[in-house]
Amino acid sequence: MIGKRNYMWSMLRLSMCSWIFAVWISSPAFAQTDEEKVGEIAAARIMGAAPLVESLAAQRYINLVGHTIAQLNDGGFKWRFGLLRTDSVNAFATPGGFVLVTAGLVKQLQSEDELAFVLAHEVAHVLRRHHYRVVIRQRLAETAAKNLQAATGDLGNAALSQASAQIYARGLDKSSEFEADRQGVELMTQAGYDPAASIGVLERLQKLKGDDPRAELLFATHPSPAERLDTLLQTGVDALSRPSPSGELQRNSRFRQFLTLF
16 A cells, blocks of 8 residues: 555656646747747757656756846746756756756756856856757758748747757857856856856866766767866856855755755
């Protein structure tokens, strides 16, 4: 009976999480602009490969940290953050305010400040419209090549889904990644997090390079962590003001509790 009851509760949590994501991803209120539509389709495709972690408490925590960063410069987006149930080491941003981070990447981190850098990097991609601009260029090329639906410029959901898959398989150019690192550090610092945590994240990722298949896609679509770190240090990240140590204990306590949820 106990085993059956635990199974039923597990299925209930999974169903609740799936339902919340269905509302999160498909509500008409969240798909009012072309940019949001593109992001919704791309996020749905990512979620098709890696579902959300079932813990609602874990999802609330990710959104708490994410919104703490994004609210200072929200860009008019309806921000949504999610934790993916996969051991792969990666994070994704899609147009319109979707940010997804894998459990595999989170487990490589050591503090809430390091998580803040990961999320801030992705927030910066959205604010700079890095992925959306690639989609627009692909859309224009598709329209010019095929002369299809030139009046509306609408590729349709299937074409958008294929376009988004290509973007995340190839990655962005190096300059976009460096820009997201730089602006991400600025955003996390404004939100009260320690900018030095960005250095710790990149150093830890560098140790995985070439040795861990879980990070294969990350390294295939990003500059090396060492190159990112060198570029970031040239911007003076190590000279930025750091927050008072008094809040660090509380943040780290929250983060350790978060890690027990999945």
